[in-house]
Amino acid sequence: MKKVEKRNHQKSSEEKRVINAHNTITKKTLVVVVGPTAVGKTAMAISLAQHFNTEIISADSRQFYREMHTGTAKPNAEELAAAPHHFIDSHSIDQEYSAGDFERDALELLNELFKKCETVVMVGGSGLFVRAVCEGLDNLPKAPEGIRGQLNKDFEQYGLDPLKERLLAIDPDYYAIADIDNPQRVIRALEVYETTGLPMSSYYQNKSAPQRPFEVVTIGLNMERSTLYNRINLRVDNMIEAGLLEEVKSLLPYRHKPALLTVGYAEIFDYLDGNISFQEAVDKIKQNSRRYAKRQITWFNKYGNTTWFQPNEKDKIVAYLNRFVS
Template identity: 70%
Template structure:
């Protein structure tokens, strides 16, 4: 009987070193990578999303990088369907495939499945995105709290995309998002091994601050300026883009905007760590422990087979 296929999910906070680890593991197992970063799908968003660079993309074949345009709406459910099809194809050539990303909802979509949530019309989504850009996250969070306190307590409500999506579901159906979060975990036809990367919080925050400075040096402001016509798109209501839109609107100085990107990135990293510590059976390592991770993966695969 053929060995069962294994998906190795590399998760953890922003700037911890997930991309480098995924590439190292993919090279070791002679396989390919699926990205589960919800912003790296978009061709127009590169600097602010810390996409793998050209050398990294050449080193190992990546999927779901630059796969969509910013005008396309792309949900976690869409990713689940397309990534499962891609995995079916990849597992014909490889026993192991690497999944990498810090977007917890997209990782969960592929590994566990999501409820088939209803969608509102385009006009509802556009209006809610415009209101988010106009009134800000805090106002929209209060609106969500009033209609769905259960979801508000359990979701990543500091993520504008999650808040807009929950409000959209309510407007489309009259039911809160929490009404639909009842489905059992989908059993996948492959094993899933989740590796979490983490490090000392002080060092992680230093890495985040340095990454933001490097993004600014690489031309992040020009990238954001070019995206002004699309600023209400959900992917752009996020860290690194929202703050620079505020600068371009004259609400912040450039120095204040950069400081806010660093602050919000650190907060996002903290939320990611919390999410993945609650998520499934995650095995945690320091990013420097490549040999230990490889040994652990081989042992786990042998036990499962």
């Protein structure tokens, strides 16, 4: 009798494993392609979208804005035609669009896309926006207007460096991975601390991620550092040739918008103000882009379960993904 019960128990366990395996295979999958700027994320995302016959969500926090084109390395017309893209040119620069807004809108879109696709590809280098979709940011506190207003006033009066020094003192963990050349990110982290007394990093380390109705598989692209830096420098040169200066001039009325307080725009504004030469501005864009790339790698290493590949390893990536999306 005991032997029969044991066999029945084994059969039940095996049946459970089969059911679980079936559920794993049939559950919808969000493939997230991340990595540093200029590494080749767009090309890989398009290739994967074509392979899995699906669509792409952009999680690049600057490619949302239709007025910002040259300085954001958006997919060109040919790339946009190669696979359906979402959140490219979806907003105007005069609209405020936060990571929380993106979380809400992207989840709504995913709900629709998963009705017709087993797999969806999301691509981007904006770590906070990627994290919003994959894990949620709902527990970040909203700062009182007084605190935000004072921090913005400090930034306008004294510049970014004193704010960065304050952030380093109160939250070295977040400082090490955040885009600290982006005033919006620095001010937001200081807001959180001054509102709650807790550093921004504590919210990432201690929060429990909400359950998503889909699997998340994160693919990171990286390459040898000197090669990546050469690609970044070449990209900046191409942006200059493509008319970055003229684009920034057209955006002067919006220069205080958060999206324009970023690499590639802030340096040209500094040139237009007469503070530095044009060549110094170009050199600073290259330097700040390289620094940003390094922080992107650190971010995606620290947060999320990222599996890293070279940009030319598509076959290896597909073989890896097939374990989750077959």
